[in-house]
Amino acid sequence: MKHVTIKDVARAMGCSVSTVSRAFNDKYDIHPDTRKRILDMAESMGYRPNPIARKLIKQRSFNIGMIVPEFETAFFPKVIMGAQEVLQAHNYQMIVMQSNESWETELKNVKMLVDNMVDGLIISLSSEDQNLDYYQELLSRKMPIVFFNRVADELNASKVLFEDYNWAFFATEHLITQGIKKIVHLASHEKLSFAKNRIQGFRDAHYKYRLDPGPTLNCGFSVEEGERVAQELIDKNDIPEAIFAASDLSAIGAIKTFKRNGYRIPHDLRVVGFSESRLASYIEPPLTSVSQPTTQIGKTAAELLIKEIENEVSVPQTVLLNGRLNVRASSMPSIQA
Incomplete structure (x- = not known):
């Protein structure tokens, strides 16, 4: 041609x-x-x-690198879609890579993108323990980077965050105000800042009502992890009145296991999830969940990055986005599934 x-x-x-x-x-x-x-x-x-001529004239690649931990949930694909909408409007191409929750893979991906001269990076960190030295080096070299969702507080970089503390507090309060006292929190990886904020929100909601916080159990983001923790509770005959899970998938896994063992949701046990996955409204009973503005997270991250590339901001920015609690039958017996 x-x-x-x-x-x-x-x-x-x-x-x-x-x-x-x-x-x-x-x-x-x-x-x-x-x-x-x-x-x-x-x-x-x-x-x-000619895109090559344009890049040479502007001394830019007009490529943006984006790294996410996984594609299993709908959260990150929606964030990617939001970022892509903004970047395409500004004539940038986006290269998306995933770390598969591996710090080693994440580092390889970052170095590959930097070696290919991307103009900036949008990153959500993996759940594994990390050495942040390379990110510190990139930031010292003025590489435009925006972190979102999973961030490291030690890095002085722009961030797009969700009000995790507030909505964990509200989700827990939703259960407590129904007279529920024995609540278990299925927490994600505690080293992640958003997980810490959700744990603190869960605990502070109890303190507000002069209650001792229920246990926080280590649980990943998957259905299988939710099934595992639920089965452990059943085996110990330590059944809570309610579960607040840090992810919808772990909440769904818990629901499946308790129902399989003869428990009725929400009559015997109430369940609240987090992140408003597509499955939330399809599981039986439909899952109460905290909804995050996933597309807006991506758009905001891309807008911040473009401002850094265009030298429109001189100091890192942090943007906090709000959400809502979608109440469904899994947490309220009065709601018909």
């Missing part, structure tokens, strides 16, 4: 290459009518600007 060049357009118009170039770049010294005729001719010929 032959690509139409600026010389082809100039030849068709019977003018110089410099005239066509001035039309493409909307220079002041070209008549509007002439510019319009050139642009119309270029469009009819199927002309597309």
